[in-house]
Amino acid sequence: MSSREFSPLRSRYSFGVAGLLGEECRVFYQPISGYSSIGRISDLMSAKLRSAAPDEYKFRLSILNAIFSIPKSVPSQQSVSIEIGIDREKIAIGVSWVLPKGSKVEIAKLKDRLVTQAPADDFEKMLFLATKDSHSFVIRYQQKYRRLELVCLLPFEWDTEAVFDAVEIPDEAEATPKAFSYTELGDLDTKKLLAPEGKASISDPDLQELVVGRDIQEAGSRQEVIDSSSEEKKAKAEISGKIQREFVSKIEGATQEEEVIHRISGGFLSKVTRGIGGFLSKIFGFGKKSELPELSPLVPVESQPQAPSPQEVPFEPVAPTEPPVEQSAADVAGVTITDQTQGEPTDALPTDPTIVDLTSNQQILEQVREMAELDLTKTEEIMKEIREDISSPDTKKLFDESMKELLAERAKMKEFSKSMNNMIKQMDLEFQGRETALKEQVRAKDELLRQRQLLISRSKEQLTSAAIEIERMKSLVKNRGDSAxxxxxxxxxxxxxxxxxxxxxxxxxxxxxxxxxxxxxxxxxxxxxxxxxxxxxxxxxxxxxxxxxxxxxxxxxxxxxxxxxxxxxxxxxxxxxxxxxxxxxxxxxxxxxxxxxxxxxxxxxxxxxxxxxxxxxxxxxxxxxxxxxxxxxxxxxxxxxxxx
Amino acid sequence: MRDISSIKKLPPEAASDLRSEPIRVNQAYELTWSAVYVFLKRNQKFVAVKGPKDFFTPEELQKLAPFEVFFTPKRSTEIDYYQEKGRLLRRYLESVWDVEQKLASDPDPKEEPPASFEVSANTMEKICEVWGTKRTLMNWEIVAYIDSVCRGVPGELWLRLREISIQQFDEILYRSSWVLFFALHLGYTDIDFLNRYRTELFKRALGDSAEDLISPELDEVEKLVNTWLGKTPEGLSSSEIMENWDSRVAQKISFRLDQVNKYEEARKHGS
Missing domain, CATH: 1.20.58 (Methane Monooxygenase Hydroxylase; Chain G, domain 1)
Structure with a gap:
């Protein structure tokens, strides 16, 4: 199950990637008519967005797939428009072109055929190839101008729920929502970006806001987790005293740069202390998967250290048989960062966070161990009581009765689900009937509109021809050559x-x-x-x-x-x-x-x-x-x- | 044909202010930018045969061939500047196009064509020179520029348009030129495509379009140009364009025009 979803799209029925991105998006574009530059465009865009892209390989593959698959269907005299946009959660690679005359696209079931990997013809095969390596895609088609746009979406969090959409744009497309900026690829510092090892850093003016903004978002979400889980906080406070509160205040008053530091160390520590997290979540019941901060893709590759081996994590004596369960950002950061600030006095940030983290956690680990031992004894006592209860006949009777009730409930549920299914089917049929009726109505209205438009265009033509005739007469009258x-x-x-x-x-x-x-x-x-x-x-x-x-x-x-x-x-x-x-x-x-x-x-x-x-x-x-x-x-x- | 009654005749003394050009050098359907005279030996006078912003048909050139020489005013106009800039850009784009063509036929080329973004950057640099410091361009200046960049509009189309109405002919000349000018801003640097799209615009004006060549983005540019020229019919200024943020294309043009300011600043600082 995916834990994340894309933010709502700003516009489905408009062309351009800006409609699929947030209003803070930056869009890079370039029309191409030949295909000799595609490799270099991919190099350039990769260099520009490498720092922000979740996976350079997938990013490049998506660009190349999207563009290289297309020429077969583009008439030679047309040009292809490429747009690559980025916002705080994803990158969108859009390619749009005009199909040859007489082309027909069955957009209604196109999405299903592509998703089920069953393209119907060569054109759909091409679309399938173009989208096969992308996380999500949106296809837009406008029948009137035979205009097709394919947008591949690459989220920064790969576990985001995929979106597959194919829409038919009406004759009058919606206005594309505004983007923060549009940059023609020629305006980029190409020499710098295409130099060996050249790439835009996070301080790049185009990326800085998106990257830092995203950090703030994540930091914010961590804070929310802490704020919302007051019970958990209380529980933690029992363990670490004022440590937790200090972490919260630290986040609140932190500058953006500091937050980046927190995020980086938090991301790193989340890996290091995963064992602790798993243990804590087992005991106190918090640390859902959705709250888990993964190693952020925004962090430069060189600043993302490898996760330490299990031997580096000293938890084996505490919970050797439990599998490591992922833990929330608040838990990890709360523990580790306060250790950095509240633990042994240090003047500067440690150069090797791994060592600092492990040594500074010793005290907490001792506390945790003590708490765990206490809890274990309590649990053993409770278990003993339960065992005694189970052996009594009253309990057996209770158990049988409850089992019967359960079975009856189960049967009821089955019947209920059956009736629900029937209802759903019936409603489906009703909806289908309504849909066809509505479609018929729409078609009739379309026909009426078309006829009216034809009438209008005919009358317009007549008007223009009359105007032309009047002009000609005027020019004849005004012709000074005659008067001369x-x-x-x-x-x-x-x-x-x-x-x-x-x-x-x-x-x-x-x-x-x-x-x-x-x-x-x-x-x-x-x-x-x-x-x-x-x-x-x-x-x-x-x-x-x-x-x-x-x-x-x-x-x-x-x-x-x-x-x-x-x-x-x-x-x-x-x-x-x-x-x-x-x-x-x-x-x-x-x-x-x-x-x-x-x-x-x-x-x-x-x-x-x-x-x-x-x-x-x-x-x-x-x-x-x-x-x-x-x-x-x-x-x-x-x-x-x-x-x- | 345009009215040339006001510039019809010049005395023989005006010869010192005129430059001569053999008639055979002139090409049909090429826009004239000043009055064109022939010398009548019997009357001893220069007589105007064509006004400015007009063109000769092949029949007219054939008819005037016995005069052997055309005379045009010597003084250089601003139009010359835009024509020169246009010719420079055309040479550049044609050279790129040639390399692309060679690449298409030669699987192992010696010369690699520049990437599209490099061509676009160089083109933008040349466009910045056209905008210059005044940042306002008149319609005829853009017509002169684009007419020097692009070639190949069938003369028959021009003739038909001019026969309908000179005013309409002027309007489509302005409109097509502005559309092509902004196409260059948006990174459309394929000279072959630009030539064909220009022809397509003239065909559309006559209702002859076969709809084989559609560029949705440039069609949007055409609509924008119509709106802008409706407000300021004489020409357009970059500041006015940059204020209009209504559509995606307008936004793109607006951001591209930022480069004109940057270029001017860089030029001032000598880099």
Whole structure:
């Protein structure tokens, strides 16, 4: 039967070793993707925790088993996360990884198969190999992410009751309880730790508190034993007087360092004086196994002396036939330490505790022997009385009756146990029925949840796609590249307008030129065509006037156009920021350009017409001049005319 | 494509402030950290063809190839510092990776790869330099750093993300870079794994993830980064991160950031 149990776990349904350790725990971690470093990680962790680990061999074996067994099931592209945590009662080695796609783990009966050494498949064989050398293990699996975590637990007290647990973590895992510290392995002083004979001492900042804390706990528990067993204390006080009380006060007022000393010597003395303890417990009936302080694993190996051989313990004359029974810490420490303090005066702690212990116990041993002899005589007397009583017939009768009663009681008990068993079976069945019903309910709810989640995710998807569409539309609207292009177009059209305006101005100039030239020619013609026919001149005049009117019209139109252009320009500069207005402006501008082009064509046409009119006028002028000349020559030489 | 209207043209006199680089040297889908110009001979002007924090597609590079040379501003920026630090870390991690690969093929190797905790310690030392004394890092600085450490994101993913929205593209760049940065803090030093995980993050943003590559711890980091960037969208400071102790991963990062302080103290004392 195990005498100890682990402290209650802080969290079963969360990942990470911190949930399985106390809040004072220190966690060391390292993700690995290759396996070339595992040996060195084990070296490093061993060096770091050697002082605190209960058994270095088991510790290393657990690390290596846990990690080396895993690669077969880890996909090559995944990484494995290692966490090694320590608290006051145990070390936890956690390895977590993600299983390949399509993996299924039957977590419900996994624990039983591993405990009964009957793994169902290769994966379970691997888990079995990984856990076979660990004291306890916890397996956690999350189906949604195919995430598996294996935690091997190594208690400092190997007689602690083993824990085997396999749990399925829900989709939303519990938050991992906080740890006192997390240390990446790279942050450790690796050079120092991996040097030959390198290891962290108890004074290591990561371990000190845990180690000293544990000492305090143990010292405390010793004190509790003393305090709680007042009867035992009284009994002891009868033997050793004030010695016991002094030990208690010593523990109460002791500093941590002193307590370490007590614990070490107590642990040692517990071995040395085991015989005494056994003897005392036989006489006074105390010294249960649970109160027994074993050699603490926390004590450095070099400070743990070997238990002395039976010859070194001088108890043979007192209780030679009794097997040594383990004795409580309070008994041993009370006796031995007070001896050290109350016995022969010594200035310092003895260098060889074995010798000091044995010599200082001589007085007590004498007392004990005397007490034992007294007790033995008393016991002999009582035995004599009992023997006399047994031989009387009344006693026999009493014995028979009590035997009958006992048998009846036994039969009743059997019946009672039978009915209890039946009840238990019935309750089991009921519970199973309830469990299946509940499971069904849970499954139905899960299904409902899943459907709702699907609906939510679908609506979310729709929302995101809508958002994306809106974003795209926004980006299209806001795209400045388009507005830049529009701007460029406006500029280009403005340039075209300017060119058209310049052309108009040039045309007007040309028209003016033609007009002046026409006037000049008209004057000349007027002066020259004195004798020309009045009808022709009148025609010419009319045409010239018409041309002048047309020119005036063209000028007016051009002026209007220029005004409109200026207005449009002003509008363009005022509202350039707004895209719609820009577009309208652009349309207006393009319309204007079209109008201008049309006007321009008309002007061209008019100019051509006026040119033609001019040419005609010129031709007629020439004709008129020729006529004039002919008339002149006819007037000057009438003879020729007659001859002709 | 980003808006480059404000930096569109430079006069020929700006040539003294620009450095030239043959176009053929530039790789597609490589982030640009300043405006990139080409010289138009006919117009006698430098015209910007790409803005900062953008990338060229292979088609764009092919189209611009006749210009032969790209011009970029000469002045060095803080980004250069982070890029250099990132390149140094990449070289280191790649060398470790090479040795690991040799070990896998050679049963009797001449060179033993460093242990994972040694690589992690060296990486942390380099990360401490990145945190520097200011202890606050802007998003684009981390993007520059991680983009120099990691390689191999398929350009097609970037292109698709940018086409959806430039804002979204920026956000996923920030987020992925911070996640990878903290992955380095947590001891993830396998460069191949980091490259693949970065690609996976971009795939997830597009909804293409095949869920082959899952790292529960880094997924937790992603959630944390989202929370942190929600509070301070421009960047993160180590002190703010260290104050957040809510989850296991946050605790781990927080304890690792203690090393930055220790490193700075050691540097001050010259050891």
């Amino acid at each position: 292009m529009l701007k460029d177009k406006v500029m280009q059209l403005n340039n075209e307008l300017n060119v058209a305006r310049e052309q108009n101005v040039r045309m007007l100039q040309k028209i003016d030129e033609f007009k002046t030239r026409l006037n000049v020619e008209r004057n000349n013609a007027m002066s020259m065509t004195m004798g020309a026919s009045n009808a022709e001149v009148h025609n010419l005049k009319q045409r010239a006037e018409r041309a002048a009117k047309e020119v005036e019209d063209i000028k007016r139109q051009n002026h209007k156009l220029l005004e409109r252009l200026d207005q449009e320009k002003r509008k363009t500069s005022g509202n350039s920021g707004q895209l719609d207005q820009m577009r309208k402006m652009l349309e207006n501008a393009s319309k204007m350009v079209m109008n201008h082009k049309r006007d321009n064509d008309r002007l061209h046409f008019l100019v051509n017409q006026s040119k033609q009119v001019e040419a005609n006028a010129k031709a007629e002028l020439k004709k008129a001049q020729a006529e004039l000349m002919r008339l002149k020559t006819g007037v000057a030489d009438p003879t020729k005319k007659k001859a002709a």
